[in-house]
């Protein structure tokens with residue numbers, strides 16, 4: 105339950121954060137918890153695009169730096185205004201948590217979360233947002249896209265909603281918070297250029313797997329950065345309709361890089377037509393589209409080159425083996441040659457079944 109609640113903000117970020125192409129973001133994710141848990145009473149992280157660059161250290165009461173490799177470092181320099189804005193977030197989060205506890209008579213573990221930050225496009229602010237959740241439920245959100253303020257909220261939090269709608273808050277937001285956010289974002293971008301602007305080329309593969317009644321063809325791209333990628337599966341040079349594909353969500357690779365796969369299920373009839381399947385990736389790290397192809401082979405004919413004898417011969421050999429084995433059981437003599445044959449046949453079969461027809465190449 106608690107873990108689920110804590111995921112509220114991070115899931116949101118996964119969907120919206122985009123880097124590269126001149127668009128960058130700075131998000132502060134904060135949570136305040138009361139009640140007895142293993143989690144710290146107050147927690148805050150700073151994300152530059154999708155990279156964590158800072159975290160709040162309660163013992164120091166400071167925001168510390170996180171390097172690209174995840175190593176912990178010195179204090180993160182946010183400037184005087186930046187530091188006071190973050191102090192203000194900490195204070196205000198505690199205030200709201202206490203308000204909610206008293207107002208709604210909440211007991212036990214209570215989690216209050218906030219997501220606040222801004223986005224720039226070619227160094228100009230384009231978007232800023234504030235979202236707040238209590239015990240996993242969104243209670244208030246506030247967005248500003250440089251022309252309009254948009255609010256949503258639940259009635260019981262009316263007091264804060266009215267506050268957010270006040271002209272005072274609009275002024276504070278446009279004249280103080282947003283400029284401070286953009287300033288911090290630009291400073292961090294300049295400082296962490298190597299991390300944020302890096303381009304890591306995807307490794308692109310076509311994986312095939314035999315399944316009952318056909319095969320699964322997967323177009324897979326792994327270990328790339330930034331997360332934005334266009335991955336297309338082509339059949340004889342024409343894009344396969346997205347409806348025919350499964351997968352396609354870009355996922356973290358666990359090493360700060362991303363991965364994505366799209367799978368097409370191909371039946372025996374289609375395999376017999378021996379189409380060529382191409383996995384095409386376009387990504388910021390690539391000048392040209394990267395393509396990897398695989399030509400379908402129908403499963404039964406597919407086994408022939410591996411075993412390197414016609415199927416009928418193989419079946420005959422198997423039949424002979426079985427007959428001989430049966431006879432051996434009746435008369436346990438001259439068994440050596442037959443056992444060898446039997447093992448060989450089994451090995452070949454296994455090799456044929458396991459052959460994943462993996463292709464891999466570069467541009």
Ligand SMILES: *[C@@H]1O[C@H](CO)[C@@H](O)[C@H](O)[C@H]1NC(C)=O
Pocket residue numbers: 209
């Ligand atoms: C509020 O909590 C107290 C216990 O602290 C309880 O006695 C009371 O019934 C609660 N009131 C409501 C409205 O839930």
Ligand SMILES: *[C@@H]1O[C@H](CO)[C@@H](O)[C@H](O)[C@H]1NC(C)=O
Pocket residue numbers: 249250251252254
């Ligand atoms: C900002 O949001 C409003 C309301 O949603 C919309 O009408 C307007 O076009 C948006 N402006 C920009 C610059 O995106």
Ligand SMILES: *[C@@H]1O[C@H](CO)[C@@H](O)[C@H](O)[C@H]1NC(C)=O
Pocket residue numbers: 332333334386387388
């Ligand atoms: C992906 O495709 C879209 C639409 O065709 C295009 O605007 C975008 O630049 C492409 N992205 C990459 C990384 O190639």
